[in-house]
Amino acid sequence: MKIRSMATGIVAALALGGATLGASSVALANPEDGVAAWKAFIAQNGEGNGRSKFVDALGSPEALAIAKRWSALRGYDAPGLLAGANLPPELKPGTVINASNVDAEWLKPYILPALAERFKDSGWFGWKQAVIVPTASYYMPKGTLEQTEAAKGVAFNATPDGNLLMPDGSFALSTQGAMPFLNPKNGLEATWSFVAHGIANDNLNFHPITMDVCNSSGSLERQYKAELWWQKMHGRKDVAPFGDIGGMDGVVEGGAVYFTDPRDVRGLSGVRKRYADAKKEDDFKVFVPTLKRTRILSATDGQDPLAAGLELIWDDWRAYWVKTDPGRFDYKIVGEGWTLGFPQTGHFYQAAQRDGSCAVDTVELELRPVIILEITDKTGKYIYSKRRFYLDKEFYYPVANEFYDARGNLMRVWYDSRDWTPRTGQAQWRQVALWNVISKRITWLEMESRWENLETNPTPSLFDIDQLRDYK
């Protein structure tokens, strides 16, 4: 099946819409096309680990309605872009990638070298095979959609001092919930869209998040477990309480974590709140159980791992949680195109099936349209000299991430699969593969997202370190 036929004749929609995205063509399609492609894929490749449930949700009337509105608002969608793309015929759903073909010329432009290397290097963090799945349409929640629709024509102002302001001068992300730049024209705007993506939800609850630490020998060295919550404080329209969270004036969002395993870190908990004002650093506190005391951590040092041995640093929560600061960083769009990443199937099944803890047996990969955004450290004082994000053009969240060390060498690579619900557009997370190509260490995250009672859990007390310390 050619990729064009997979997209089921969506070419007709190519010229629709007036939005532009860099140099890409306008590309609207019916979201049903992505659904049809998935159904055809399942018919040929089987049910897998629950593909039909994903596709049923993707094709539900609620999901299609949201997808269409987002598509109209953006001026494009992924199936539409795909239909207009000039892609190699081998890059089609059902194609299996493994060591035998990962170096094929037709594949190279669409797979990051660090990901391709995993299929060739069986000695460390080896990936046996990948199966290409169809390109679906992903979108942010309905509440964000409605606010973005309502904000059409509003001129968001990304200022040189690192603020994102509404026309009245108020801070955009602590007063409303619309996406600021659907078609970002430069790196700063793309970064703000990524930042505004947040968690693609109003609340988040991991019960638990498991963090497997593998060493360069491919052995599971440690396994951390934690409960983790996240909350968007303003512009809430998807999960109650709606509107604003009380007592969080000026705060964009907050994250809280409570470690439960292993025992020697049990009770370690942290709360970090991000202020909208560029001049106001994060409120960052950690409760240390061995001291029975809360310590204020400097918001300027989010460069340390959450816990010993982890590749995950505080600034890498949800892939990127650094305060926007044009004085310290350059933000540039350096390209666009297509790349393979994990599909957002986590609500229904795991995109990646591991072989033990420290290798991958089979992973599904999906071709996604991306903006390539680079954030470069201008000071030489940040742990990463550069971050390169392959920002999904539909979802405003990276399909893939590359983090470079201070010497300019690729250091960490991040791929993830979201626990995304097509019927609402709300997301949490399901899997994160994060590996360090220098130290050859891996942190593999598995999240069990708790959707039940998400409107009342997390409670406000979880973002108060003096209460979180007694969580369990």
Place this chain on the structure above:
Amino acid sequence: MKLWNILLTTTILGGAAAGTLAGMAEGFDNVSVGGRVKQGVAFGYSELTDGMLKLAQANYIVETDISWKPSRNIAVTGNFWLRGDWVDSWGADLMGSGIQNPYSYNATEQYGYHMNRKGGGANDPFGNTVDHQNRYLDDFEDEMIRELAVKFTDDYNRYALKVGKFVRGWGQSDGIRLLDVLHAQDLRMKGVLGDSDEIRIPSWMAALDLNFDEIGIAAPFEWLGMTKPGLELIFMPETHHDQFVINNPTPGDTTSGGLYGFPFPYLIDPVSGKGIPYFSAHLSDVTPREFSLTDATLAARFKFQALHGEGTLNAYYGWQELPIVKMRDSTLHVGSATNNADEAILNVPLSQPMLETLVHAPGIGYLDAMRLTSGGLLGTLGSLLGGSGINLYGCATGILPPLCSVTTNFELDYKYRKKLLGATFTRDMVELAFGPKDVAPVFRMEASYEFDKPFNRYRVTTNVGNEAYGSDALISSVDESVTFRDQISVMFGVDYFLWLPFWEGQESSIFTSFQLFNIITEDSKDLMFQSPYAAFGSKVHPVQTYGTFLWWKALDQGRLYLEGLAAYDFQNEGFAYRQRVDFNYFGDNIRPRLELIHYEGKTEQGLFGLYDNADAIEFSLTYQF
């Protein structure tokens, strides 16, 4: 309790409880169970081990913790442990300092004291045998329950109430406690350099947190520039004092705290520089009622944000955790020079005023008589007894060897209220970011004002009208020996995550923390730092300064963990250091640790002087789940 008993207890705690509850946990998503078994072996290298590297401690901990979260608003937590040190069962022989040796030159040296069942011998004429008192800290209510509490949290974070037995930490200081006074400390296992979490003694209490912002009464405080105001109220009907054991060789009251036991005090007459032999001490505690509504501890902490930082105002009305020493009556053992009532021909009770008179009487009292004697045998009690009939039994001067001794009853009185006010402030100093990663230091400040803190006097006027000081002042009336002062304490500290410019590939920062403490005591002249340690001028300094430095760093991808803690006592020139090395190479269940604890201090001078002989290096192995 024998070994098999302890194993049985271990099984009960670590096996039955954990196993049963782990089984429950499978059925109840919100129950979690964990625990650990830790065994250490420490080798001392101080005078207690004759200066050699000898077995000194064999600490163990068996611990289980359970939590149950039946709803998002309720958390039930339990933590139980059994600790101890079975070093004497492993054949260790620690030699502590005992009673002054009258046969040493000017009696300035102390007899040895075998702090286990190996008592007796040339250095220990008392021959006491004492079981190691820390072998099983198994009082269930006082020592084995670390936490048993339920916490209720409001949906809107307006209030939270925690009730039960648990621990709350206050303040911003590490190591030296200014405001972290809600709980007394258990110094028996590791002294003051134990984990602060492990040495706090939990109490039955209730803690109510009120969030003024959410309740809707924050406006007045916000008008004053305080945002996010909140109040924590503590009601603690159970009272504990610091737990420690004095290595006391006194027959009939022999106690052994092992490596971290407080030493038996030197008894030196500061006038002559000679020792004061033949005196020993029988100790008893005087405490507030352990559980009382009327004697309860009350405390409150007002929390707020201001000036881009976090502040608290604290108030505490509780009890002193360290004792005031009070001399009571005594017993004269006629016919025993080693304070042994059973060997004595006659045990003569002496009232407190009587002994005070007999010791201090000018010209004829024991002290003056002792001061006139020189050489290798001091301390005849004949002089103080004059021509009484007791001398017939061998207490008279000139009879060799003298056959009398005195055991004095001392009360360790904790029944004094502790009343203090305090404040803390912490701030991320983002304006001062520096270093290779432009990291900002975090500033911490803590201050307290304690009203009427009780002290023993270093210098007293005796009931015969003369002045006594140092060890001599221990023999004095309560009215004369106890006084009160206000005390101000201030701590300034800075935390900094250090990235080194020359360390390429530094994978994580080095956490560093500096603290400087100043403890200012009003009219401190002639106050005793801690009675009965008075021999070498261990007085309260008008301004007592401590500096501390804490650092930690995970190396080798977090598997090799180093932590160092240093403290310096400026006035007494004392120093303490703890170095830990954790070898986290064996998965999540096995935790080996090497720990060095070293003290340098002048004898009985300040806190570190008391621990001068508690140097040790310990290897421990923990299995956790």
